[in-house]
Amino acid sequence: MKATIYDIAREAGVSIATVSQVINGKGKISEKRRAEIMEIMERLHYQPSAIAAALTGKQTYTLGLLVPDISNPYFAELARAVEDRSRQLGYSVVICSTDNKDERVERYLNLLQQKRVDGMMIGTGIDNAEILSPLLQQSMPVALIARHMPALSVHTVTIDDRLGGSLAAQHLLELGHTRLAVLSEPSKVSSSQERVRGFREALNKAGHLLEPIQIRESAADLASAKQEALRLLGEQNYPTGLFCCNDIQAIGALQAAKELGLRVPHDVSIIGFDDTILASVTNPPLTTVAQPIEDLGRHAVDLLIDELKDGLQDEQTAAQKIVLKPELVVRDSAGQAPAVQGK
Amino acid sequence: MKATIYDIAREAGVSIATVSQVINGKGKISEKRRAEIMEIMERLHYQPSAIAAALTGKQTYTLGLLVPDISNPYFAELARAVEDRSRQLGYSVVICSTDNKDERVERYLNLLQQKRVDGMMIGTGIDNAEILSPLLQQSMPVALIARHMPALSVHTVTIDDRLGGSLAAQHLLELGHTRLAVLSEPSKVSSSQERVRGFREALNKAGHLLEPIQIRESAADLASAKQEALRLLGEQNYPTGLFCCNDIQAIGALQAAKELGLRVPHDVSIIGFDDTILASVTNPPLTTVAQPIEDLGRHAVDLLIDELKDGLQDEQTAAQKIVLKPELVVRDSAGQAPAVQGK
DNA sequence: TTGAAAGCGCTACCAC
DNA sequence: GTGGTAGCGCTTTCAA
Numbered sequence A, B: 001m002k003a004t005i006y007d008i009a010r011e012a013g014v015s016i017a018t019v020s021q022v023i024n025g026k027g028k029i030s031e032k033r034r035a036e037i038m039e040i041m042e043r044l045h046y047q048p049s050a051i052a053a054a055l056t057g058k059q060t061y062t063l064g065l066l067v068p069d070i071s072n073p074y075f076a077e078l079a080r081a082v083e084d085r086s087r088q089l090g091y092s093v094v095i096c097s098t099d100n101k102d103e104r105v106e107r108y109l110n111l112l113q114q115k116r117v118d119g120m121m122i123g124t125g126i127d128n129a130e131i132l133s134p135l136l137q138q139s140m141p142v143a144l145i146a147r148h149m150p151a152l153s154v155h156t157v158t159i160d161d162r163l164g165g166s167l168a169a170q171h172l173l174e175l176g177h178t179r180l181a182v183l184s185e186p187s188k189v190s191s192s193q194e195r196v197r198g199f200r201e202a203l204n205k206a207g208h209l210l211e212p213i214q215i216r217e218s219a220a221d222l223a224s225a226k227q228e229a230l231r232l233l234g235e236q237n238y239p240t241g242l243f244c245c246n247d248i249q250a251i252g253a254l255q256a257a258k259e260l261g262l263r264v265p266h267d268v269s270i271i272g273f274d275d276t277i278l279a280s281v282t283n284p285p286l287t288t289v290a291q292p293i294e295d296l297g298r299h300a301v302d303l304l305i306d307e308l309k310d311g312l313q314d315e316q317t318a319a320q321k322i323v324l325k326p327e328l329v330v331r332d333s334a335g336q337a338p339a340v341q342g343k
Numbered sequence C: 001t002t003g004a005a006a007g008c009g010c011t012a013c014c015a016c
Numbered sequence D: 001g002t003g004g005t006a007g008c009g010c011t012t013t014c015a016a
Helices: A005-012 A016-024 A031-043 A050-055 A073-088 A102-114 A129-137 A161-174 A190-205 A222-233 A247-259 A277-281 A293-313 B005-012 B016-024 B031-043 B050-055 B073-088 B102-114 B129-137 B161-174 B190-205 B222-233 B247-259 B277-281 B293-313
Strands: A062-067 A092-097 A119-122 A142-145 A155-159 A180-184 A214-217 A241-244 A269-274 A287-290 A321-324 A327-329 B062-067 B092-097 B119-122 B142-145 B155-159 B180-184 B214-217 B241-244 B269-274 B287-290 B321-324 B327-329
Touching (some): A005 A016, A005 A031, A016 A031, A062 A073, A062 A102, A073 A247, A073 A293, A073 B073, A092 B073, A092 B102, A102 B092, A119 A293, A129 A142, A142 A293, A155 A161, A161 A190, A161 A241, A161 A269, A161 A327, A180 A190, A180 A222, A180 A247, A222 A241, A222 A247, A241 A247, A247 A269, A247 A277, A247 B277, A277 B247, A277 B277, A293 A321, B005 B016, B005 B031, B016 B031, B062 B073, B073 B247, B073 B277, B073 B293, B102 B129, B119 B293, B142 B293, B155 B161, B155 B293, B161 B190, B161 B241, B161 B269, B161 B327, B180 B247, B214 B222, B222 B241, B222 B247, B247 B269, B247 B277
Parallel strands (some): A062 A092, A119 A142, A142 A155, A155 A321, A180 A214, A180 A241, A241 A269, A269 A287, B062 B092, B062 B119, B119 B142, B142 B155, B155 B321, B180 B241, B241 B269, B269 B287
Antiparallel strands (some): A287 A327
């Protein structure tokens, strides 16, 4: 079977305590012994059991990451950022796709608790904020990523979604668009709501609310977005400026436009959100509001790990709120509004 | 602190053995006691420690998945498939991005062993097959995904890469292309080599090897692929038919062609591989060889878990080899060869 | 510098 | 049906 600390100790003719010391580089062991023991561990392919160590009070050095769907490029890129930072700091991460279902979220939360992860990052939409409170009560470090949850006192790293929405609005306005619409995610996704809000606010502020804005919702997948966009752009007075709450929806809109024979950006301008790899490969390349995905992931990990360290001295670390700035990335999917809006 | 089995036992006035039984639904406990204990566990938000359980011989119900880069849509989609199947079967998965570096692979392998995962899936390229043998010796269940490793006796689930390559070749041939090239991944990625091989074999078999085929290598990222494609398509007698070993490289080629003023597919035809979400959002949409990604992931998980079950009776399960079939998905990036090849 | 021993939380076997 | 108890592999005092 697998070698244990006992095997090493026996082989080296020392006690397991000594072996433990050299494993952890603690205590005072003579250089000779240390080298000897190291050699034996190597020879026996000994891998200390992190599980047993965790049982004695050490951390598991494992973090949980909940996202709606790891196959969605945005979350895949986020996961990569989280993983990279975690690895640098000596942690691994368990990734969980929830499909934005509370029931799945809850099951994963319990599972991760049972596995005694050291902290959890939540990048998934949650209807009922209450399902997080048990975690907080047990002082499990939690960080929300790109999610707003005002009711809870929990670490949060977000982008300024309203700013993002307003960036999109300004751009469309500058291009002369007056007939605007928004394709948003279901209302449980709070960040989308904020983006829509920022979009409207910018319009209002500019006094440009010439015509009522259409706001449509669709699920996160391409097909749903395309379908909704097909409906929207298929209408008599279709909008010439369309802001989508993420790149996938924008691509759905792009495809819908194409299918309807509408040229982008000649007939309709489309702006996405996120700036995932997808935005750079579409035709035309997508003008989109870029999230600093890497920073989001890094900060989330850092918040967790800082808390793990501090937690030892300081009982209750205050919930930190980090807000990062999105940026408009201009590519080719948004252009001048058509001179005469196909009336 | 966190409630333990002792807290529950004390609260219920029973022994921990009894509580353990109800947790695991084993043994004979009176319905009344069982309900009572359940109620208490609920009330105290008790989550049994999977770590402690694992230490007593139970599994950890955690699997490891090594891929080059989780932010690459192909691996993200694969990870989703793996995760879904794992969840169905009661396992969670730790995802590790290796960037195809052996050193990273080795560190992750050790880490996962220390965490006592129940099995590992390897979807990453490995130069030195030897770094897997310690795992096999310790009878750690391992499954290779979409990787060939003939030297090792280990479960493998792959697609028929040669068939995939030949599918691409046939298509290009049928479209009348004679000046062909391949953009492949570094040679350590065995699946790419097989694709190239299938491509050449199909050409040879068709007796169509009119002009020597250019074979170029590039790293897996978009930028490198684009750069290499720029060189390739910028040459005097650039190929009119280009087969790329994955979708990202194909997109790099698409972008290179655009930059060079070459129209796709009018001037140059491009075929990708994988059929990730990327293939459907490019312009023109990418003709590509589709992998059954979901099946790959599912089979890999099943192989591991079957071995975990069998392992209890049967000492040495034979290494299974599952080979799935790729399919050509025709979209718009490959068309008739130009009548006169720009000489 | 090193070792003995008391846990960590849980499972499983054996008594009662 | 239920409880006592010996580990699982490791960390960590406390002595020596």
